[in-house]
Amino acid sequence: MSSILEGFSQALTLILHLDAELLGIILLSIKVSGGALLIATLTGLPLGALLGLKKFPLGGFFVTILNTFMGLPPVVVGLFIYLLLSRSGPLGFMSLLYTPVAMIVAQSVLAFPIVAAISHSAIAGVDPILRQTAVTLGATPVQVSLAVIREARYGIMSGVMAAFGRVMAEVGAILIVGGNIAGYTRVMTTTIALETDKGNFELALALGIILLSISLMINTALYMIQRRGMVRTNR
Amino acid sequence: MIRRFTLLAALAAIVLSGVVVSTGLSASAASEIICSSTTSTENSGLFGYILPIFENKTRIKVKVVARGTGAAIEMGKRGDADVAFVHAKEQELKAVEEGYFVNRHDVMYNAFVIIGPSEDPARITGMKSAVEAFKKIAASSIFISRGDKSGTNTKELAIWEKVGIVPKGQKWYLEVGQGMEKTQRIADEKRAYTLTDMGTWLMTKDKDKLAMMIVLEGDPALFNQYGVMAVNPSKYPQVKYKEATEFIDWLISKEGQQAIASFKDSNGNLPFIPNAK
Amino acid sequence: MSLHLTTSNIFKSYNGESVLKNCSFSFDQGGVYVLTGPNGSGKSTFLRICSLIECQDSGQIHYVSGGQVLDNDLALKRRITLVLPKVGLFNMSVFRNAAYGLTIRGIKGPVAIRRIDKVLDFVGLSHKKVQNARTVSSGEAQRLGIARALVIEPEILFLDEPTASVDQKNTGIIEGIINTMKQDGKVTVIMTTHDRDQAARLADHLLVMKDGEILSAPFEKEKI
Numbered sequence: 122m123s124s125i126l127e128g129f130s131q132a133l134t135l136i137l138h139l140d141a142e143l144l145g146i147i148l149l150s151i152k153v154s155g156g157a158l159l160i161a162t163l164t165g166l167p168l169g170a171l172l173g174l175k176k177f178p179l180g181g182f183f184v185t186i187l188n189t190f191m192g193l194p195p196v197v198v199g200l201f202i203y204l205l206l207s208r209s210g211p212l213g214f215m216s217l218l219y220t221p222v223a224m225i226v227a228q229s230v231l232a233f234p235i236v237a238a239i240s241h242s243a244i245a246g247v248d249p250i251l252r253q254t255a256v257t258l259g260a261t262p263v264q265v266s267l268a269v270i271r272e273a274r275y276g277i278m279s280g281v282m283a284a285f286g287r288v289m290a291e292v293g294a295i296l297i298v299g300g301n302i303a304g305y306t307r308v309m310t311t312t313i314a315l316e317t318d319k320g321n322f323e324l325a326l327a328l329g330i331i332l333l334s335i336s337l338m339i340n341t342a343l344y345m346i347q348r349r350g351m352v353r354t355n356r
Numbered sequence: 357m358i359r360r361f362t363l364l365a366a367l368a369a370i371v372l373s374g375v376v377v378s379t380g381l382s383a384s385a386a387s388e389i390i391c392s393s394t395t396s397t398e399n400s401g402l403f404g405y406i407l408p409i410f411e412n413k414t415r416i417k418v419k420v421v422a423r424g425t426g427a428a429i430e431m432g433k434r435g436d437a438d439v440a441f442v443h444a445k446e447q448e449l450k451a452v453e454e455g456y457f458v459n460r461h462d463v464m465y466n467a468f469v470i471i472g473p474s475e476d477p478a479r480i481t482g483m484k485s486a487v488e489a490f491k492k493i494a495a496s497s498i499f500i501s502r503g504d505k506s507g508t509n510t511k512e513l514a515i516w517e518k519v520g521i522v523p524k525g526q527k528w529y530l531e532v533g534q535g536m537e538k539t540q541r542i543a544d545e546k547r548a549y550t551l552t553d554m555g556t557w558l559m560t561k562d563k564d565k566l567a568m569m570i571v572l573e574g575d576p577a578l579f580n581q582y583g584v585m586a587v588n589p590s591k592y593p594q595v596k597y598k599e600a601t602e603f604i605d606w607l608i609s610k611e612g613q614q615a616i617a618s619f620k621d622s623n624g625n626l627p628f629i630p631n632a633k
Numbered sequence: 634m635s636l637h638l639t640t641s642n643i644f645k646s647y648n649g650e651s652v653l654k655n656c657s658f659s660f661d662q663g664g665v666y667v668l669t670g671p672n673g674s675g676k677s678t679f680l681r682i683c684s685l686i687e688c689q690d691s692g693q694i695h696y697v698s699g700g701q702v703l704d705n706d707l708a709l710k711r712r713i714t715l716v717l718p719k720v721g722l723f724n725m726s727v728f729r730n731a732a733y734g735l736t737i738r739g740i741k742g743p744v745a746i747r748r749i750d751k752v753l754d755f756v757g758l759s760h761k762k763v764q765n766a767r768t769v770s771s772g773e774a775q776r777l778g779i780a781r782a783l784v785i786e787p788e789i790l791f792l793d794e795p796t797a798s799v800d801q802k803n804t805g806i807i808e809g810i811i812n813t814m815k816q817d818g819k820v821t822v823i824m825t826t827h828d829r830d831q832a833a834r835l836a837d838h839l840l841v842m843k844d845g846e847i848l849s850a851p852f853e854k855e856k857i
Contacts (some may be wrong), residue, residue, distance in 0.1 A: 208435030208592055216594065218436050219390055219421055250721035257686060258734040259711035259785065268733075272724055300390070300421035303404070318535045319399050319560075 125326075132327035142304070147331060150308040153221055153295065154288040157228030158236075162281055165233045166270075169240025169280075173273075174266050184241060190234035195227075199297030202227045206298065219300040224308070227294040232284035239283060243276025244269060275347050282343045286336060388417040389599045392429075392437035394507055395535045397582070398422035400555045400627055406615045410606050416599045426505030432457060432585075435592035439600040441607075443507040443582045452585060459601060460585035461608050464616050464628040468511055468578040469557060471540065472497070472549040472571040480549070480571035487518045489572045494521055494528060498548035502539050503531025507580065512551045515577060537564065544568050553580055555627030582628070584608075608632035636698050636712060636788040636821075637661045638683060643692035645678055652678050653689070654845040660789075664837030665815050666823040675845040676825040677718070677793050683823065684715035684791040711738065715791040719798065720778030722766040727758060727777060730766045734785035752780040756810055772803025779810060783820075790814070792824035796831065804831075811835055 135143065172180055172187075204210050206218040206226075217223045247269050255268040270277070292310035299306035301315060309328050316325040397403070403420050411417055423431065425444045432440040433456045440457065442448060452460050470489055472480055478497040480489045493499050501523070502509040516523050523529040532542050536556045543550040544566045554573075561568065572578075584604050589597035606612045613630035621627055638660040645653040653675045660666055660683075668676040681687040683694065685705055696703045696713075703709045714734070723730050731753055735745045753759045756776040761769060766777060775795055782790055792811075796804040808831065814820055815837065826832050832839060841848045 208594055213435070214594070219419065248721060250717060250719060251723060253686065253717060254721035254723075255733070255737075257684065257715040257717065258737065258781065259707070259714065260737045261707060264737045268723065275724075300419070302390075302419040302421055305419055318395070318538050 128323050128326040129330075131323035132330050135324065135327040136331060143328075145304065146307055146309055146312050146328070149221065149306075150289065150310070150332075151335075153224045153299075153308060154228060154285060156221075156225040157232050157288050158281065158285050160225065160229040161232035161236045161284055164229075165236030165280075165284075166240050166277060169237040169277075170244055170266065170270050172237075173241045173244030174269060184238065187234045187238040187241065191238050193231060193234065195231060195291045195293035195295075196297065198230050199227055199294030202230065202294065202298045218298065219302060219306060221299070221306055223298040224295040224306060227298045228288040228291065231291060231294060232288050235284040235287060236277075236280050239280025240273070240277045243273035243280065246276065247272045278343065278346065282339060285339060289332065289336065387415055387599060388419055389438040389596050389603060390419050390421060390436070391439045391441055391603070392421050392423060392427075392431040393441040394425050394428055394443065395422045396506070396508065396553060396556055397441065397443070399535065399537060400559060401621055402616070402619055402628065405619045406612070409615050410603065410612070413611075414602055414606070416602060418603060424502075424504040425507040425510060432587045435587060435595060437587060438596045439584060439586050439603055441582065441584045443580055444510045445581045445583055447510065448583050448585060456588055456591060457585040458588045459604055460583055461604060461632055463582045463584050463607050463632055464613075464630045465579060465581045466627050466629065467554045467573060468508065468551055468580050469554055469570045470549060470572040470578075471543065471552050471557060471566075471568045473544075473547045474567050474569050475547075476569070476571055477547070478549065483572055484575065486515050486572060486575045486577045490515050490519045491521070493549045494519070494523065494526070498528050498530065498546055499523065500539055500543040500546065500548045500550040501529060501531045502536065503533045504535075506536070508536060508551055508553060511578070511580065515551075518577075540564065540566060540568070551578075553627075555621065555625075558625040558627055559621040581631075635663070636696060638789065638823075639693075639695045639697060640679075640683060641693045641695070643679070643682060643689045643694070645675075645682060645687075645690050652845050653682070656692070656845070656847050658840065658847055660821065660823060662838070663818055663821050665811060665835055666821070666838045666840065667832045667836035668823070668825045668840045668842055669827065669829055669832040670842035670848075672827055674842040676842045679842065679847075680791050680793050680823065680825050681715065684713060684789075685710055686715055711785070712787060713789040713791065714782045714785060714787045715793060716775075716778045716782050716795060718794040720774045722769075722774055722777065724767055725765065726763050727753070727766050727769065728762045730777060731758075731781045731784055734781060738785065748784050748786075752784045755783065755813075756780040757806060770803075772799040772806070775799050775803065775807060776810070779807070783814075787820060789821045789823060792822060794825055794827065796826065796828070808835060 172183055177183070202223065203218065205212050206215070206223055207213055208218070217226070251272055252265055252269055255265045260268060290310065292314055295308060296311050296314065299311065301307050301311040309332050313325045313328045393403070398420055407418050421431065421437065425442045425447065428440055428442050429444070429447055429451055431437045433451060441463070448457070448460055451457050470480065470486060472478065478493050480492060483489050501512060524531070530546070530548070532539055534542065536552055537560050539550055540552055540556070540560060541564055544564070549571070557570070560566070584607055586597055586600040586604060587595045589595050613632055616628050616630045617626070619626070619628060641657045643653050643656040656679055668679065670676050678687070682689050685694065694705065696705070696709055723733065728749060731749045732745060735748065750759065753762060756779055758773060758776055758780060761773065769777065775798070779792070779795065796807050799807065811822060812835070814822055
């Protein structure tokens with residue numbers, strides 16, 4: 122117990138005297154997860170929208186697949202991307218293994234189904250009357266789709282944030298494809314794992330606290346935006 | 357509201373695409389090599405000490421990916437590293453023979469020791485032979501194994517082979533699949549014995565408040581040789597063989613050997629003894 | 634050039650059940666047309682088909698302008714509009730809801746703002762401009778629906794049961810709005826209501842529907 126309290130106080134000291142190395146680790150975490158999120162959103166949102174707006178013969182099947190992939194084990198994704206990017210793998214010529222780009226790729230794969238599936242359910246859940254309303258006011262099919270997507274924006278945002286939470290907290294995939302190289306591919310979660318292994322619980326705990334704080338900030342922002350958006354209808 | 361939302365999204369997109377581009381660019385910078393090594397070597401702090409010296413001299417950046425010895429050699433075999441710095445001589449020589457690596461050299465050594473609870477329930481203290489000690493531990497106590505094909509694990513299994521016992525699956529034998537320091541802590545918690553390397557032991561025993569002690573050291577069977585070797589460029593033409601060779605040459609040079617000799621861990625101990633020929 | 638609507642021999646059925654049977658009518662004058670009749674008489678379906686939101690099974694919908702029959706394309710659809718009985722409001726401010734029709738037509742800036750302010754003032758919602766549309770009462774929602782339709786300055790405005798789900802006070806306000814439009818004479822209103830008294834109060838031309846047929850048309854107001 123005392124070691125936990127001691128750890129907390131040391132952790133706070135470390136946070137207050139944020140050194141360049143720690144800052145670099147934090148920034149890389151945000152860059153990698155942010156980049157992954159951007160890619161996942163640019164690909165996942167259109168897919169979710171397509172599945173939510175149009176009827177396909179295999180639409181339901183795709184949604185089931187997406188929902189299943191929301192729970193992809195990071196280590197499996199990591200292994201898969203590793204084999205793909207390895208110099209003896211099919212994409213080895215790109216020399217991407219053990220780079221931040223590889224980490225972004227792995228995390229994009231993890232985030233994509235979450236963004237797509239939650240976007241889909243948010244868009245499919247928009248009241249069909251709104252679609253008709255847009256039509257009655259003279260919207261083109263594209264404008265109708267945009268109106269529906271915009272109407273689902275708070276749901277979509279939850280999906281994006283859920284994905285961000287998942288990739289920020291993820292360690293298995295980025296450890297495998299990033300290699301946890303000091304100053305290059307070392308991020309918060311891999312540092313926590315490493316420092317715990319080394320017995321540097323204070324540093325691990327400090328990073329844990331920072332990680333939690335970032336999650337808390339993001340979720341608070343999300344909650345505030347959503348509270349403004351999810352106004353109860355009086356009718 | 358909508359306008360603010362779109363604005364925010366656009367801003368995020370611009371910032372993040374910048375991030376992707378910048379990280380993408382830094383990935384392709386020249387004169388970087390990937391060195392596969394072991395967790396114990398990295399955790400000792402050696403690389404943090406010697407690499408800046410090398411990098412300053414040659415402008416070659418060495419990126420260390422730390423894995424268990426087995427995985428570190430495998431990384432080289434797959435061409436995912438340019439150079440391997442590990443401590444499992446037999447495995448290294450075998451991989452060289454198979455043509456995966458070239459230019460292998462001894463670099464330094466440290467010693468393995470058997471550690472056990474301070475109260476030494478199996479009464480190992482005073483014994484001289486690691487094989488005999490293992491036999492006694494098997495008969496009367498618990499042994500914690502790394503179980504991760506690391507150099508330490510490889511060494512441990514070689515001793516069990518000499519003992520003539522297959523420990524895997526026995527009640528008194530626990531494979532934890534963890535790094536050296538964690539394995540030590542597990543041994544401490546379980547009041548059990550384990551094999552560790554002197555470097556890790558010296559660096560962590562006080563910090564981790566281990567109620568453990570060295571019960572056997574000095575047996576030549578517990579010698580831990582570190583070697584370095586380059587990935588064979590004729591197998592993987594993309595590897596940076598020239599830079600890898602430069603790194604190897606430096607490690608075995610007078611200057612590199614001195615750097616290793618002067619490395620002190622955080623407790624002021626000198627864990628590695630250079631022995632390049 | 635004024636826009637007229639002629640329907641001929643419209644049939645429609647849902648799941649084998651016939652909803653509209655041979656409905657023919659020519660909306661060739663201005664003013665307020667009211668379709669009335671009991672629930673299930675097919676008046677809403679007829680209105681939706683007339684406003685090109687739904688397709689008939691057979692029969693013809695012809696929009697005529699200056700002697701020319703128009704194609705039922707987007708350009709035509711943007712000259713008419715329908716206000717649904719349960720108004721669908723976007724999750725944004727009252728103002729931006731009212732602006733939607735202009736936004737999708739690419740009309741922006743001071744021109745748009747002037748038109749939006751005018752229609753919101755017309756339906757008495759100027760004071761709620763910045764409020765989220767999801768928080769307004771059902772009567773206000775209905776009025777906002779009408780304002781949102783009027784802002785695009787339609788030549789024909791279809792209203793489907795505009796007062797079915799609102800209280801008496803708002804019913805009065807909405808009838809006032811329809812009466813004002815009637816006096817202005819700029820837009821042809823075609824609406825449904827199941828309230829015969831309301832039909833009598835508002836109609837220039839009254840159509841009674843029963844069991845999917847237009848009974849006799851147009852009734853003289855006095856005969857109701």
